[in-house]
Amino acid sequence: MSDVSELALKPALEAVLMVVDEPATEEHLAKVLERTPREVAGALRELADAYAVQGRGFELRLVAGGWRFYSRAAYAPAVEAFVLDGQQARLTQAALETLAVVAYRQPVSRSRVSAVRGVNCDGVMRTLLQRGLVAEAGTEPETGAILYRTTNYFLERMGLRGLDELPELAPFLPEADAIEAETQEGVPSFDPDSPDTDEDDKTTEL
Numbered sequence: 001m002s003d004v005s006e007l008a009l010k011p012a013l014e015a016v017l018m019v020v021d022e023p024a025t026e027e028h029l030a031k032v033l034e035r036t037p038r039e040v041a042g043a044l045r046e047l048a049d050a051y052a053v054q055g056r057g058f059e060l061r062l063v064a065g066g067w068r069f070y071s072r073a074a075y076a077p078a079v080e081a082f083v084l085d086g087q088q089a090r091l092t093q094a095a096l097e098t099l100a101v102v103a104y105r106q107p108v109s110r111s112r113v114s115a116v117r118g119v120n121c122d123g124v125m126r127t128l129l130q131r132g133l134v135a136e137a138g139t140e141p142e143t144g145a146i147l148y149r150t151t152n153y154f155l156e157r158m159g160l161r162g163l164d165e166l167p168e169l170a171p172f173l174p175e176a177d178a179i180e181a182e183t184q185e186g187v188p189s190f191d192p193d194s195p196d197t198d199e200d201d202k203t204t205e206l
Contacts, residue, residue, distance in 0.1 A: 005034035009043045023066025091131075095124040099133060103154070103166060107137040107147035133157070 004012070012033050017024060030040040044067050048060040057075045060067060071079050091099070098121045101113045114121045125148070128134040137149040150163070160166065 003034075004032070007033070009033065009035060009039060010047055013040070013043055013047065017060070017067060017069055020068060023063050023068040025066045029067070091127075092124070094119075094121075095127055098124045099128055099150070099154070102128070102134050102148055103150050103163070106149040106163075108149075109140050109143070109145035109147055111145060113148075 013029060016029065016032065026037050026041045026044065029035075029044075030037040033040065044060065044062075048062075051059050057072055057078075058069050059072050061070050063070075097117060098113055101116045102108055105112065105116070110122060110125050113125065125134070129148075132151055132153045134148045134154070135151050137147045139145060140147055155162065
């Protein structure tokens with residue numbers, strides 16, 4: 001393994017700044033890379049100037065006493081489009097059905113949602129979590145299973161002031177306990193990383 005002090009300074013700074021969670025000070029960077037603060041300060045300013053001249057999509061900024069990479073303001077529309085793309089994508093029919101079960105049975109475990117739907121819902125539950133439509137709500141006392149509930153974002157997207165405004169649909173959803181009682185094996189154990197078995201191409205905007 002090479003001595004840190006033997007590494008080229010500018011590429012080393014770029015590599016470190018790619019992984020920082022918050023602005024890194026010149027003093028800290030100098031200590032890590034075994035250089036003087038003056039050397040580091042000069043190299044950082046030269047990098048920042050070079051990125052500006054090259055018109056790169058990112059820039060190196062001194063913020064709150066430290067340095068960090070940021071996307072260039074001129075390309076904000078591209079970044080916004082990328083970030084919002086996943087939030088505006090349509091939900092599949094399977095995801096909508098899973099969301100409905102959570103909404104009417106919350107707080108509810110993933111295995112009970114799967115029992116109501118009769119299929120593995122792990123994949124769509126991950127999608128709903130990533131979309132911010134459902135969130136964890138503690139654990140089930142009897143089993144320790146994680147419970148899930150809908151979020152304020154769900155209410156916002158549905159145009160509801162509260163869960164009490166949900167339409168009267170609950171009586172038509174089968175009880176998970178009743179379904180479990182019909183089989184000796186109970187709720188099947190699913191692999192969290194396995195794909196949802198009934199994910200289809202039917203999508204709905206939400």
